[in-house]
Amino acid sequence: MASTTTTNCPNILTNGSCGDAACGYNHQILNCEVCTLIFSTGNEYQAHLTTDKHRNRVSGNSIFSYCHICRTNIPGGKSPWKQHVKGLKHLSQATTLRLSPNVEPQMATSTSRATFCELCQTMIPNSTRERHLKNPRHISRQTFARYKTAVEEAEADKHNITIEGVFDFDVVAPHSAQRGIQRMAAIKTTQSSTKCTLLSFKLASSQGARPFSSG
DSSP: OOOSSOOBOHHHHHHSOOOOTTOOSBOSOEEETTTTEEESSHHHHHHHHTSHHHHHHHHTTTOOEEETTTTEEEOSSHHHHHHHHHSHHHHHHHHHTTOOSOOOOEEOOOOSSEEEETTTTEEEEGGGHHHHHTOHHHHHHHHHHHHHHHHHHHTSOBTTEEEEEOOOOOSOOHHHHHHOOOOOEEEEESOTTOOOOOOEEOOGGGTTSOOEEOO
């Protein structure tokens, strides 16, 4: 289960980086992109990967879809959606509106009785909305959203310089670490007359250690 009181560095979660060389917090932010959750430890992360909720997110079975023809939300992902668009009620409504029944699913929408939580991708009855907002899993997803925004901002165009590439090493198994893991990155400038040189770089998880030289 995702933790809300973590040892993850608040600077990285908020700003996407940490400039405190003496920072004792965890700088390797373990997260699940599919479930939009952040974890404190590798054990929490690995346990999450074995849950039905994670598997359902990966397979799309937990997704709510919206049919604009029938004006209704369809829970359960791809299979229920396919059944819905082939159903007599949907076909009849499409005929009445003179529309093609072959429509793509849209994002679920709130109703008079329930609110669609985009972060958690689920419908929340209005009677339990306040309780849901205080739920640790919902709060963890809020933290994840702020963290991803901060990372994207940190990687954005700074003085016409952008850095592109995949920098998340995820959880590295010992045998993989022995072989070594490579990530490719590119430094680009939006001005043809400008040159840029990489002088050094530092892994977030090695905060406080000596920076790696680019040679």
